[in-house]
Structure formats: C-alpha cells, structure tokens
Amino acid sequence: MADRSVLLAKPLWTINQSGPPVAGLMRSHAVPETRLLVVQDDLDFPFGVVRLKRAGGPGGHNGVRSVSDAVGTRDYLRLRVGVGRPAKGQKMGRFVLGQFTPAEAEQFPELLDRCVTAVDNLIEHGLDKAQTALHTL
Numbered sequence: 001m002a003d004r005s006v007l008l009a010k011p012l013w014t015i016n017q018s019g020p021p022v023a024g025l026m027r028s029h030a031v032p033e034t035r036l037l038v039v040q041d042d043l044d045f046p047f048g049v050v051r052l053k054r055a056g057g058p059g060g061h062n063g064v065r066s067v068s069d070a071v072g073t074r075d076y077l078r079l080r081v082g083v084g085r086p087a088k089g090q091k092m093g094r095f096v097l098g099q100f101t102p103a104e105a106e107q108f109p110e111l112l113d114r115c116v117t118a119v120d121n122l123i124e125h126g127l128d129k130a131q132t133a134l135h136t137l
Helices: 019-028 062-071 092-097 102-125 127-135
Strands: 037-042 050-054 077-082
Touching: 019 062, 037 062, 037 102, 050 102, 050 127, 077 102, 102 127
Parallel strands: 037 077
Antiparallel strands: 050 077
C-alpha cells in the first residue's frame, strides 16, 4: 500500500449509538464525509458476502442510521458484510451478537482477508475498481 494515513476506529459503546463518536473523530482528524468508510454487518446478505457501496439508506441498521444522523449525510462509503438472517423465532439482537456457527467460524479467516483486500483496493484504486475486484469474485 502507498504511504497513506488511515484512521481505524472500533466502537467501545453500543453500535446503535455510534454516530456521535464517529462524527467527533471525523472532526478532530479533519476527515471529510466522502472519506468515511463504515464497516457494517448486513442481514440482507448471506454469511460471507461482502459488498462495497457509497451512500444509501440505513436499511434498518440502527448503527448506520446513527452515523448518518450524526455526520449529516448518507453519502459515505460502506463495506457491507453479510451475516445472514436469524432462524425463525430467534431474536435479532441475540443473533447479531451471538457466536458464529462452526461452519462460519471456519470461513471467517477467508472472509476477513476479503474485507482487508477490499479496503486496500478502495484506498489504492478508488471505489469503482475496488467494487469490480470484490464483486466479481
């Protein structure tokens, strides 16, 4: 990777209220909204599917809604990581905060590698080329 500054932040608070701290970090480090990348779990994709996009609504994701509200725009980058849907009768919160199944745990290292590669490509080559590389796998 070229010599570039990248700020990584992991929330230490509830994800559903992550917007104000994200906005604060952006202000303190002079990060424009167009350079923000939010990595989010996504129930609309099966486990292991990874997609890059710019902008859009929260799609029911309260953390994304919080970031959009605090930052004042929906025009930021997103790395959407599929986690699938809970089994019938399983509570959503318990599902997204629960343990991986054994099969998911086995797939996780490769999934993480794909996410890292997608972010590297985004930084090095921009959104269009990163999307093409990721979405044609």
